[in-house]
Amino acid sequence: MRKLIAAAVVLAAAATALPVSAQVFDGPYAGAQVGWNHDKIGRPDTDIGSIDIRNSEDSFTGGAFVGYNHKVAPRVVLGVEGGFEIAADDDVRRGFAVVDPDYTFDVSARAGYLVDERSLIYVRGGYENSRASVRMTGPDGTLRGHDNFDGWSVGGGVERALTDRISARIEYRYSDLGGSGETFDRHKALLGVAYHF
Template sequence: MSLGARWAANDWQTSDVSPNFGAGAFAPTAGTGGAIDSVAARFGGYLGYNAQISTSWIAGVETDFGWADNKKTTNPVPGTTGLFFGAPLIGLPSGSARETWDGSLRGRLGYLVAPAILVYGTGGVAWQRLELNASCTVVPGNSFCFGASHNETRTSTRAGWTVGGGVEHMIGGHWLARVDYRYADFGTWTQTFFAAGGTGIGFDDRFTAHVTARTHTATVGIAYKF
């Protein structure tokens, strides 16, 4: 079992605002993106197999699963502040990024710096559940959403890579304690929002989000060696 914290580092970029109206109809005035970062407690477990391949070297494979509730909301969505046909947009959309469960399958290679202390590195494939939300309400004037009000949530299980390391100590009997850190990168998820608002003449609520998801996870753990 393990207990620790997970830092979610999400970079949200916005493009193709109201593409029905053509290039240049929307002019961003505060950049096209920004960070939506959060930190949350993480609870999980892990198991694996290790083999001593020489006097001081240990190699193995490990899998883990964890859950945390990372969530951050930003208002407005990065990249939506600007001018539409030369007039300031109002009623800008809010957006959020949320990470819940994660898991990984990794190789491990460690060195015994003392008979009961192992320093190791690890790396492999990782998975992350990511949820994006965007919402806005039609308001009088040059409203961002003028086809309809929206509240949309999209989810995806992202696959990526992870690398890290830690220190493991035999604390007595068959019990092992560890301190561990891992970095994971889940690539960029491209998602269009508000397409249901219509794309005919006179309205187009759409925009496209490009969210690059990365995490930093630090845990302490305890395990039983069979």
């Protein structure tokens, strides 16, 4: 987390002297992001039955995103964004029960305020889905399957234009992927770079 914050500060400082168009946050963009992921899973009801996990796991995550910004007022930016992520060593286990998220995608709306022409503070909210492998070993052998965990996510961050086309951002997200009475909470700290078309 400290490394992510330090990297964002360095990127923002390096961009201070660069001339940037006021329109950088208006139009389509695509980018990549990396960061820290923390999953906390309770006792989910999966395709192979209820799995007693009640544990958490930290992991490295990375992925790509695409979106569209529209300036609806001189300092107000609204937009939509979709993303895809995978994580490394993110399986959450307890004993002989394992939930291993394979990949995640999300769709969300963003609303931001331009502090100046280069700095956007924003919030987001939307839908998130995580596809996971599940495994449980018992007296009768090992059961394996796949399942979808979906729910809502919220978050916010700061995005800084480095040039007329490139921006960097740091963001926090919280996701609730549990069903009725289930626990699947996800926290993310992300550092991203975007190219604006």
